[in-house]
Amino acid sequence: MPKVVDHEQRRRELAQAVWRVIRRDGVDHASVRTVATEAGWSPGALRHYFATQSELLAFAMRLVVERIEARIAALDRPIDPRQAVEQVLRELLPLDDERRAENEVWLAFTARALIDPELRAQHNEVHDALHQACVSAIETLAAAGLANAGPAKSLQAERLHALTDGLAVHTALRPDLMPPDQIVAVMRLHLDGLDNEAGLAEPTANA
């Protein structure tokens, strides 16, 4: 082993091994041992990155966030605001094998965060980042007259966020009922609905 370890390079190597295991075996069968074998590392060498199943999930979740951020950063943003919003939402939805694997990591991580306080802070960060993406989507649409801005803006963002997460849960549990075109059709119906609401007076925030 070289004296100076290229930490970033090793992390990338490991990330690729983690992702191969998740794609091949499913997130629930990914273990510290299988990842070590896949990477050709000793279990001890993994310890710097993760030592337990919870830490493996935390690592995988960071990976998912990085993957989504990289895809969104690489998008050629269309000028049309509705298309721009749809494009970002598509990166968050389980529309192909890669994004379905990401979705399963997110759901396993979410379920684990419910009972593991150590994952809670990271879960909250991911939740808040997704919520912020929904706030931005509503702001983009509202600025173009395609959604209703106003006192209900934060409720609109929560509505879009809850819809997105609900679709993700349904796809993970009932993939047979949720092919990609069904997911996209529901999302488009929602964006059409926001567009319709844009013409109305500001909705009353009931909160």
Add this chain to the structure above:
Amino acid sequence: MPKVVDHEQRRRELAQAVWRVIRRDGVDHASVRTVATEAGWSPGALRHYFATQSELLAFAMRLVVERIEARIAALDRPIDPRQAVEQVLRELLPLDDERRAENEVWLAFTARALIDPELRAQHNEVHDALHQACVSAIETLAAAGLANAGPAKSLQAERLHALTDGLAVHTALRPDLMPPDQIVAVMRLHLDGLDNEAGLAEPTANA
């Protein structure tokens, strides 16, 4: 012990013990052992009802479905269709301590169904029953001109169902951000949106 066991009576007793344990310790700390102690039964006597943690969750989930069905059956249905729909949706949302406990059972059960094939069939049943409740809600609203019936009816039901489940997940994980009035406000915003869509598009006859 009497020779003839009143099975229904014993099941009710046990259900009450399971619910007391879930309310006191949380669903993730409810175990076959703690439930046996709470009920004053021997672990062996429980075996007829559940023997493992997965079966305990399955039992608790059936309990949640029964509780929700009983509450909905007991509702005085208002004549106003929008109020009737809101009333049913409120029974499905985690708006008080009892329904938050039910919500946590549902989420733990959902997470477990993801990795436990034995729970999958029961999960699908619960999912389909909730989906059917959303189909009925959309049909009730559409019949009153408060939502768009037509070819998109099943997409509208999925949209409402995903929104409901997304709100449930968010409440379980971020209770601080999701007080009951926030959940109700998002749901009302959605129902207002459906109402608005009803006026703008032509419902087709062959829905």
